[in-house]
Amino acid sequence: MAEIDRMLEANKAWAAQFPGSKPVRPARKVAVVACMDSRIPLFGVLGLEIGDAHVIRNAGGVITEDTIRSLTLSQHALGTREIVLVHHTECGLQTTDDVSFADKVEAATGRRPPWAARTFTDVDDDVRESIRLIKESPYLLSHEVRGTVYDVDTGLLREITDRGPAA
Amino acid sequence: MAEIDRMLEANKAWAAQFPGSKPVRPARKVAVVACMDSRIPLFGVLGLEIGDAHVIRNAGGVITEDTIRSLTLSQHALGTREIVLVHHTECGLQTTDDVSFADKVEAATGRRPPWAARTFTDVDDDVRESIRLIKESPYLLSHEVRGTVYDVDTGLLREITDRGPAA
Numbered sequence: 001m002a003e004i005d006r007m008l009e010a011n012k013a014w015a016a017q018f019p020g021s022k023p024v025r026p027a028r029k030v031a032v033v034a035c036m037d038s039r040i041p042l043f044g045v046l047g048l049e050i051g052d053a054h055v056i057r058n059a060g061g062v063i064t065e066d067t068i069r070s071l072t073l074s075q076h077a078l079g080t081r082e083i084v085l086v087h088h089t090e091c092g093l094q095t096t097d098d099v100s101f102a103d104k105v106e107a108a109t110g111r112r113p114p115w116a117a118r119t120f121t122d123v124d125d126d127v128r129e130s131i132r133l134i135k136e137s138p139y140l141l142s143h144e145v146r147g148t149v150y151d152v153d154t155g156l157l158r159e160i161t162d163r164g165p166a167a
Numbered sequence: 168m169a170e171i172d173r174m175l176e177a178n179k180a181w182a183a184q185f186p187g188s189k190p191v192r193p194a195r196k197v198a199v200v201a202c203m204d205s206r207i208p209l210f211g212v213l214g215l216e217i218g219d220a221h222v223i224r225n226a227g228g229v230i231t232e233d234t235i236r237s238l239t240l241s242q243h244a245l246g247t248r249e250i251v252l253v254h255h256t257e258c259g260l261q262t263t264d265d266v267s268f269a270d271k272v273e274a275a276t277g278r279r280p281p282w283a284a285r286t287f288t289d290v291d292d293d294v295r296e297s298i299r300l301i302k303e304s305p306y307l308l309s310h311e312v313r314g315t316v317y318d319v320d321t322g323l324l325r326e327i328t329d330r331g332p333a334a
Binding site: 039041138141157 | 169170171173174175176177178179180181182185186188189191193194195196197198203204205206207208210211212213214215217218219220221222223224225226231232233234235236237239240241243244245249251257258259260262263268271272275276277278280282284285305306307308311313315319320321322323324326
């Protein structure tokens with residue numbers, strides 16, 4: 001059975017105990033930007049309820065043009081005003097670098113990606129870089145942003161500040 | 168209290184009952200691409216366990232260069248081979264259009280975004296467009312993709328096929 005068939009089957013159980021509809025505008029006026037990593041169930045990790053917050057996720061949880069597009073829609077069209085970043089320990093993007101990854105894709109497919117993989121070495125620095133990119137964006141209504149690193153071995157979030165890890 | 172402070176507090180309860188660590192490679196070899204909408208808790212909706220699947224989310228759940236970057240990393244670096252799309256009913260992107268949204272951002276910030284908001288009118292067509300863009304990408308190892316629409320009022324997923332809604 002394809003994985004999607006398992007998911008469609010599991011969805012019937014979800015719908016059978018569906019908790020009810022909610023408004024389209026996030027109740028807590030927050031957008032979360034997080035890595036796509038499979039070990040971060042954000043609703044549980046952050047204590048979110050259905051309808052609370054937008055959830056934007058990509059490889060690394062990095063700030064790209066598409067992240068800014070999503071945040072701009074989140075704020076201008078749907079009323080969010082805070083941004084929370086969730087990067088994490090043991091990220092797959094720390095196990096390669098942009099050139100090696102492009103080499104790997106080219107060797108396997110015959111095509112070299114024109115975009116960078118956005119690998120990184122220091123996760124705290126990567127959170128600070130994301131904070132900087134959000135603060136610099138001219139399209140957002142609110143630049144209120146704070147960043148965290150999720151420890152995939154303990155489940156704990158650690159806040160990152162401009163000066164270094166929070167006390 | 169800022170929303171992130173509430174989240175950091177809630178995270179302590181999560182970590183206190185943390186279910187344990189998992190490998191970085193998704194166990195079910197799936198990447199899910201979904202809309203950022205606040206009403207879609209994907210782990211519950213799809214019956215996912217921690218460590219099962221990558222989760223990529225943006226405004227609309229659309230396929231952009233950043234989505235392809237994330238999927239390429241998911242497949243080449245972390246071994247996924249299936250892609251599942253989750254769009255949904257009552258999407259915020261159906262309430263505006265690209266020109267009106269750019270006008271709105273320009274009026275509020277003085278800057279007109281150089282990127283399109285990627286609004287749409289028919290959600291089934293938007294899923295089919297996402298399937299087409301994934302199948303055309305030269306960077307992926309697997310183009311095995313299926314698409315769904317999540318009903319935010321019932322919790323049910325409906326699969327979309329190339330021919331129209333699945334029976």
